[in-house]
Amino acid sequence: MKLIFEKSQTGRRGGELPHYELPPAKVPDELRRETAPRLPELAEPEIVRHFTELSTRNFGIDTGFYPLGSCTMKYNPRVNERLAMLPGFRDLHPYQDEDASQGALELMWRLQEALIEVSGLHACSLQPAAGSQGELTGLLLMRAYFADRGEAEQRDTIITADTAHGTNPASVTMAGYNLAKVETDARGNVDVAHLRQMVDERTAGLMLTNPSTLGLFDEHIEEIAEIFHEVGALLYYDGANLNAVCGISRPGDMGFDIVHINLHKTFSQPHGGGGPGGGPVVVRDKLEPFLPVPALVRDGERFRLDHDRPKSIGKVRGFTGPFGVFVRSYAYIRSYGPRLREMSEVAVLNANYLLARLREAYDLPYDRLAMHEFVLSARSLKREHGITALDVAKRLMDYGFHPPTIYFPLVVPEALMVEPTETEAKETLDEFADAMLAIAREAENDPELLRQAPHARPVKRLDEVLAAKRAIVKYGFDQHPDLSGAQPEPRQLEAQKGT
């Protein structure tokens, strides 16, 4: 379909503004814009049609099943959207006086308290804008904590698992730490023997997801925590998989000192095609003095922002964080209350049911009960029929499903990482399982059908190598590059995963 710029006609316009009889603006000549930006010029009806048509070329949870592993694609309640748009929230300025924003501050305080309860720790900052920013915040908290103890120089290394999300090592580098990677054992747990060799007085901490990206709860978590605490190091919990354990096991009780929580996963902030998210951090009491400013505190029935925190790491984002996200996640938590436990139970039940239905047709690298997600491998399909995880993923689209996460975690070849979430009906799980089984049969009987898939989407497989080589990252108007001479091949990069 056409780009919005290709529908533009000079002189056409959408909105009009009120006009006031005032002297015209005086822009100094040397600062005045010389050439107008080439924004689209369309009337409002055409704008609505353009974006409506784009939306029909997109797939969301509202469209269908979206078992993208590690992304927790659950239903996003519509009432939460309505509540976030209440004028008292939507039109509130962050510099409004505290006495005139008590409702917003109270909502944030209540959300903090709920996250503290769910994580089993002591203090919370809602400021980080996403999980990866929560990670960076957590690592900067470690830096500040050790600096305060005079151990900043000594402790220069963070350990992550080889199953970790890519954000973990990226955050380690951004925080100025060295990275060390611990291996995974045959049962899918952290290799404790390997870990013992690595941890010493240079270790600042561990970053771990539990359950891991393999969807497995680490059976040695208490021992792992002890190994780090014995040398005075800290444990960071990547909360990407918290949806498995709400009300069942708390990171603080597992021994973690810092947690980030992905509000756009466990607590249902819609993900908006890539964002927004929210990545609050929750910490043990000894780390509280270092949390970002301002801190939100309660004085009796009043709530206020405290900027006087001399040991704070500073600010990681503007103001007090993405408030609209807080409204939705707070609403989500209050709708469940203690039934969050049931939410996690059903997430785990759904995952294990799907696993039970699929385990004969696909390889299962770690044969254990899953938590909220599980990782299959298309290794045998590849060996026997030349069909890859990518082919399976693309064929699933023809059956009307969003594919699972593929090629992640990296320790599993031809990985298919499936997370159904708790909001799916059994019929949906069955339809998906039927499709996966049908695809395994197609791999044997008609592999070419899979290699050419998808057949029922607005585009065929795309040439990612060509995209990276030509790097056409904006519309060029009358000088837009012409790709028509290229010989496209459906070349896709294998790693397609983030958190």
Next chain:
Amino acid sequence: MSYLSLTERDREEMLAAIGVSSVEELFRDIPAGVRFGRELDLGPPLSEQELSRHLEELAARNVDSSKELSFLGAGIYDHYVPAVVDTVLQRGEFLTAYTPYQPEMSQGVLQAIFEYQTVICELTGMDVSNASGYDGTTVAADACYVAKHATGRTKVVVTEATNPQVRQVVKTYASGFGLEVVEVPHRGGVTDPDELRRAATDAACVIFQQPNFFGCLEPAPDLAAAANDAEAIAVAHVDPISLGVLEAPGAYGCGMAIGEGQSAGNYQSFAGPHYGFLAARKEFIRRMPGRIVGETLDAAGERGYVLTLQTREQHIRREKATSNITTNQTLLALAGLVHLSWLGPQGLREVGETCMSLAAYAQSRLADAGLEPAFSERTTFKEFAVRTGRNAQDAIRSARERGVHPGYALGRDYQGFDDALLVAVTERRTPADIDRLVEALAK
């Protein structure tokens, strides 16, 4: 209230298929010592009606800009958000999609991001834009990370007239990046290019804001030249709503342009979620943080869009990535695209001119009433600092008693400005509103 679908019968059938007798058994890998032994203390589950009532009560305790005439700005602005933005953002296909890892499922959002990148490049005069950053503060830290690796230098310069929140976030990140942050003071509301040139020696980048935090127009081309003379990357922090009127940073020598996108398409929402934008010259394309969408062809030779240059990113490059950004602010950036498409080039210029005229009118009316501008020599855009002749907090209190929030107390961040207010005037304010402001601030 829950959003679960399973019936008792479903559960029984599913447990049988798994081969366990209870849900409890599914958790047998969790060591007994770390199991949670009580019920979560979160209050009882609420029905949709109860939930709505509870949140409506909380919302009612806030004084938003529909209840009080507001001249607050200082980084977040009450610009008009057209209805078409709400319409597009509530499309479930956009709202409830994840990051477009599977392009065949996500052409809608991928094309929208490609269009957004184009709009940001048009506004800023840059060659490449990412798909968005968290907000106007974090993109400044991102720019420092790009500059550090592009130049091999470990100092960054930020003008004091840059939004204090931006400076604070840069300083926080700098501790991890191993960067020294140097601030250059303002001189009567703007930055002195010669002073900036001296500070820029050996700097990776120089960040300045245009219009600056005081609303004053900086001599931006001279500031960019000062940075370039020192071979530091000139980074302009700009307001998208100003760029129909003010020159694009790319036209006066900047290497990067960043900013808070909120004024284009996002509600105030107590500061978020919003979007930050980061655009750069093409020489920096492989150092950019975050997602970038590129054009390509599909197997049938048809045009399509994909996430591209992913070898910069954390999921492939891991500890060597150009940033850890994963989740960004796509939906808010989409709002920006829709708003800017609705305005078009003419509308964008008119919004800028209207804000500027209204702000100039407010400044002159306040001066007539005896409230002098803090920087009378300077040209301002939609915001200006005014001396109230008394403690600004007192001025705010008494104006609010008359139903007007007159602005931000500048003394919170700048010494010697305890009596000054930063007053923001968007196109949503009318001349009559401004007359009310003058009355409310009159002594």
